[in-house]
Amino acid sequence: MATVESMSEIPVQLCVGARELSEPRLSPGGRRLGYVVSHKGESWIELHDELQPGQLQPSQRRLAEVPAPRPGRGLGGGCWCWTAAGDAIVYAAVDGNIWTQSVAGGVARCLTSNGPERSAQAPNVAPDDSFVVYVVDQAEVWRAPLHGDDGAIRIDAGTADFCFDPVVAHDTTSVLWQAWNMPHMPWDAAWIETVDLHGETHLHIAATGSIQQPRPLADGRIAAVRDDHGWLNVWIGDTPTVEESFEHAGPTWGFGQRSYAVSPDGARLAFTRNEHGFGRLCVIDLATSHVAELGRGVHGQLSWEGDRLAALRTGARTPTQVVTYQQGSDGGGWHRDIISIGPDAAWAEVPLVEPELVQAEVAGGVIYGRLYRADAPDGRLICWLHGGPTDQWQVTFMPRLAYWRSRGWSVLVADHRGSTGHGREYQQALTGRWGTIDVDDVCTMLSAAHSNGWGSPRRTVLIGGSAGGFTVLGVLARLGGLDADNPVVAAAVVAYPVTDLAGLSERSHRFERHYTDTLVGHPESSAMRDRSPVWFAHQIQRPLLVFHGEDDPVVPVAQSRVLVERMRAAGGNVELVVYPGEGHGFRDPDHQLDEYATTEAFLRRHVD
Secondary structure, X not given: OOOOOOOOOOOHHHHOOOOEEEEEEEOOOOOOEEEEEEEOOEEEEEEEOOOEOOEOOOOEEEEOOOOOEOOOOOOOOOOEEEOOOOOEEEEEEOOOOEEEEEOOEEEEEEOOOOOOOOOEEEEEXXXXXXXXXXXXXXXXXXXXXXXXXXXXXXXXXXXXXXXEEEEEOOOOOEEEEEEEOOOOOOOOOOEEEEEEOOOOOEEEEEOOOOEEEEEEOOOOOEEEEEOOOOOOEEEEOOXXXXXXXOEOOOOOOOOOOOOEEEOOOOOEEEEEEEEOOEEEEEEEEOOOOXXXXXXXXXXXEEEEEOOEEEEEEEEOOEEEXXXXXXXXXXXXXXXXXXXXXXXXXXXXXXXXXXXXXXXXXXXXXXXXXXXXXXXXXXXXXXXXXXXXXXXXXXXXXXXXXXXXXXXXXXXXXEEOEOEOOOOHHHHHOOOXXXXXXXXXXXXXXXXXXXXXOOOOHHHEEEEEEOHHHHHHHHHHHHHHOOOOOOOOOOEEEEEOOOOOHHHHHHHOOHHHOOHHHXXXXXOOOHHHHHOOHHHOHHHOOOOEEEEEEOOOXXXXXXXXXHHHHHHHHOOOOEEEXXXXXXXXXXXXXXXXXXXXXXXXXXXXXXXX
């Protein structure tokens, strides 16, 4: 366990190698709770037995160790579920297959024969425990018997490019899932597909925009999250349960998002609310439409069984934790129990802070950000850009931001247009304009930061990864022609940045291969070249540090190498660090420590 020796500076060792928690799920009836743990290259499902009101018995043990589960990331999932009887789990393993294991332990049993060439994920067990449905390679929906020999059959019609999160109806006669076709991404346009297992008829439920997380209810209606009216709200049938200008879910970047849960009796619905990046958990009484607040903080992976509601909870001052909520027997307030905490316990000694919501005016509206002020601001400011770009950094536990703030930096997390969390119009504003409007917005936010005294130009640094790195490079090129003696930013740091849009559309992984079609335009359009940093590398005049993983499947490392080569040929000040064995994000603690140290040394050299 790391020790915080100084309240002024967080030790870097505290920021790497933490346990990651994901997908808490209550068993049918709510007697048991399981969740996925990832730590030091291993993963397993932690199981707590015999939950009692207001307390958790100490009995806990590991399941799904051999083969290990393939965990989702953050608030995503698609790794595992309970059987309807609650006596076993079913999970997607790292070998590409679906496995089942009794809660009593023992040897796990394989249900499929997909891996290792293909990957099966997102299992869901039928209410009568007769079969399990799952997705293969993000594109095919399959059914396999839960008991007996492998007799898996494909049940989708093959008319969708992507199929996510299949779920079996209560009467076991039909299965439904989220589907969409390229070049759309799931947040652009999607539909819910339903197949009758007996007649093999396929039905479509289409929204006017995005639709996700389909759940069949006991009365035959279907719940889902959709943005027909401009915001991602939870709907039942053709009616929003709570129509409000807040998002109830994030974008579909992977399997198994569970941002809402219906109570076992169908009378209430718990949902997460994104208030411009800040989180809240609420419950609505479906008969009266009364909404009650359960707790603040970003919540996800909701699971409601018996009298308990389980969730993953995190916040700027809340290290990621698994929690359960229970309402008092008199129907009064809800009590929260912390079941498990992922990060090091030493974080409890660190004085973390909440950010403040900030905004800047642009033509036709405003853009948003969240500012983490340093305790004693001295003009040093990091403007940090999220990846995606159709995404957002909500106010979650982020050791990296806390680390730099503890060293005197204020940190501004900017949501350029195209970010999620601010409604469909804000999100779709990036369509066809990636590399232009996002660059405009960041320049506007930097101007607001300097005019409001959040930081000074000579002490401002831009940082971004992936799509965020792409926007950073666009901003640097935009600012490159300005007076070199009066820079708007002092330096920049990017990790696995997109630098060649045409190369991205040709070589990226299947999920994002057509992403640029909507964000930029046709692969042969002039915009693909004009907005690619490799073609304006000579305009980048501020010092730049680039990190990349050698085995990155999303943005090939060759993109960074070409950018650096061309910057150096033009006399640019650029450094490149390539980590062997790493992909799109760095997992090795030694590489993570080196990234912190290299960045800190770089900033000492180049920031006034």
